Amino acid sequence: MKTLLLSLAGAFMALILFFLIVPVIVISLLVPSQEPKQPTAPIVLSLDMRNEYTDRTATDGLGALFGGVSFIDIITKLDAAATDPNVVGLTIRASETGIGSSRAEELRDAILKLKANDKFVIAHSQGFFLGGPSSYRAVSAADEIWMQQGSEFSVPGISLESLFFKGLLDKVGVTPEIMAFYEFKNAPNSFTQEGYTEDHALAMRALGTDLWNISLSDISADRADRFKGEPDMRTVLEDSPYSATQALELGLVDHLGWPEDIEREAESRSKGHIIDIGEYTAPAMGPDAQLIALVAGEGAIVTGTSGGDFANINAENKIASDTVSEQIYKAGDDPKIKAIIFRVDSPGGSPTASDQIWRAIEYVQSEKKKPVIISMGSVAASGGYYVSMGADKIVANRSTITGSIGVFGGRFAIAEGLAKIGVTSDSIDIGGPYSSTYTSVEPLTPVQREKMHTSLKNVYDRFVTLVADGRGMSWDDAHERARGRVWSGIAAKDQGLVDELGGLMRAVEVAREEAGIDPDAKVELRNIEPVPDPMEIFTTMFSGSESEARAMRFMGSMMSDKRISAALGQFQSMQGEPRQASISPIIER
Known part of the structure; x- marks a missing residue:
């Protein structure tokens, strides 16, 4: 009995401590701590683009508890660093896969501003493999691009691919009852089509062409001392992949080396400290800002x-x-x-x-x-x-x-699919014919379809009216x-x-x-x-x-x-x- 009581008492105390300590830990993680003391100048910032960054600081999930650097943080810190006399340079670990064309563009702009303020930028890549040109475009403006021997340079273009589930839904007896306004509203196509419609393909092809042309324009401008212009760059890139040695010979990269080599190069240039961009604090603007x-x-x-x-x-x-x-x-x-x-x-x-x-x-x-x-x-x-x-x-x-x-809007009629596994449905609708429009498993009636069309068109018309205004x-x-x-x-x-x-x-x-x-x-x-x-x-x-x-x-x-x-x-x-x-x-x- 004594042992049992001691065990119960121990368990009770453990629960008390748990419910006291855990909230303190959680709350302490959310309370802003003092800014870390930065090393003395000169400072070289380090950025690893192989990490996945949310655009904004996370507000839910583990990311909100433990913090982390967002893409907005990166851009604002780099902008501040451009005019901070304590910062002399930046090293970047390039992503092996795509980071998205828009992010590449914004990061490139930040690099150009750093260079315009006499800060050096050195990038290292262990290969450019997947995801279009964005990972290369993001660092193409760097003073030097280093590439690891034995890796591959592959930036032949952009591929935009979609998945279509109509065949699967047909097999399981599910019918998408979805209306879209209008012909280019292609989100429902994933469920209603087996491939691109003519309009869907037109819009996607135009988008992909824009992204590729913009990328070529930026990359050729950044490597203008090595290529004769955008047509020359297009020919070289579209003929990739290349080995690291070939990429060096073609002028797509500047040096072959290992990740630690760019750290040594940065330290040699700066005679300073390399710190992660997350540890960098921009200079205070002052009370008059x-x-x-x-x-x-x-x-x-x-x-x-x-x-x-x-x-x-x-x-x-x-x-x-x-x-x-x-x-x-x-x-x-x-x-x-x-x-x-x-x-x-x-x-x-x-x-x-x-x-x-x-x-x-x-x-x-x-x-x-x-x-x-x-x-x-x-x-x-x-x-x-x-x-x-x-x-x-x-x-x-x-x-x-x-x-x-x-x-777009609608629902999925699943009655046929349920019948295949022995499930049937029945309903008693009280009121108007629209009452079961979004709750029934049966296909839409003609009246429901007409009313749904009117409802969705009202939303579209308001949307366009507000755009016009x-x-x-x-x-x-x-x-x-x-x-x-x-x-x-x-x-x-x-x-x-x-x-x-x-x-x-x-x-x-x-x-x-x-x-x-x-x-x-x-x-x-x-x-x-x-x-x-x-x-x-x-x-x-x-x-x-x-x-x-x-x-x-x-x-x-x-x-x-x-x-x-x-x-x-x-x-x-x-x-x-x-x-x-x-x-x-x-x-x-």
Whole structure:
């Protein structure tokens, strides 16, 4: 008995300690610590692009608990380093696979600014293999590119590939009952087609051509001392792959060597310290700096809130309309903030949530008289364009994927599939004929189909009307540019859907201009981020519940293909909101 009591007492004390200590650890991780003391000058920054970076700081999952560097952090730190006299250079470990054309463009811009301020940039690659030209383009402006012997240089072009599930759905007796507005709104094609439609192929081919041509233009400019221009560079790249030795002989890289060789080279040039970019703290702007707010949104656009979900280790960033709208209102209410930059990196999602965020921007502009500038990341399409269209100025990279102004909706009729395994359904509908439109497993009736068409067209018409108002064009002109078609950033500017070409730091300059801030005044970018409740964090850590959407995304991630993961997520999203303003993932290969 004594042993039993001692065991129970020990277990009880362990539980008490656990529930006391764990919250303290969790909360301490969220409380900002003192900035790390930086080594004395000179400093060489180190950046590893082989890591996967979210565009913005994670607010859910393990990433939110343990922090980490986001792509926005990288760009803002490099921009500060360009004019920091303590920083003399940068070393980069290039990614072996693609990082995306838009990110490559933004990183290249940062490298060019560093070089313009007399900072050296040295990159090392262990091979350029997959994902198009983005990994090479990201570092092509470096002073020197080193490549490991025995690796391969393969940058022959861009391949945009999609998966189609119609054959699978036919086999299991599932019929997609989906309508799209209009011919270029190709997200449902993953379920309704067995390959590209003529319109789908036209839009994708134009997009891929733009991305490839922009990449060739940048790379040939960066290696102009070794090549005779873009046609010469095109011929050489499209004839790849090459061995590392061949790449050196052709002038695609400058040296052969090992990763540690560039560290020795950097130390030799600088006589200083190499530190990871995450450890670098930009010089303080001082109390007189003019404040520009940065609200960063990444992921699918959904209704509700985000932030503090640490129980789900697979949680992804999302643009939750309540949370983002609150951030925009908060920035609008702060008299010290002169302008707002809303960074959008999203394939879209709920039109209802997008409308809510659009309204928050419109309110701050009209009631608080503050300019709102959009900085488009890798993708800002469909709902991602919806939340952007009313801003004072839209800034996009030339390689940003945007547009896709359109909507689709519907459901999946699964009655035939269920019958194959002996499951039947029956229903009793009370009320009008539309009552079971999104809940029945049976195919749509003609009346339901007609009403669904009307409902989705109303969403599309409002979308196009707001585009026309925001971009200062007629409804017909907006419709002509809409119809669900995706555009590259450079094409979107030609179409009048984007105002300026450039990345986040260009958006800062545009915000300065729109707010009337003196060109010589210092500007501080102030992050407006959701602050999770520590008690809510603690509660979610011990919650066993997970939404079906998370499970579906997790299944896709386990299958190691972003296209499958996105398709499953899209399927599940339609169960929550049957109307969607989103695009299928466009993955460069």
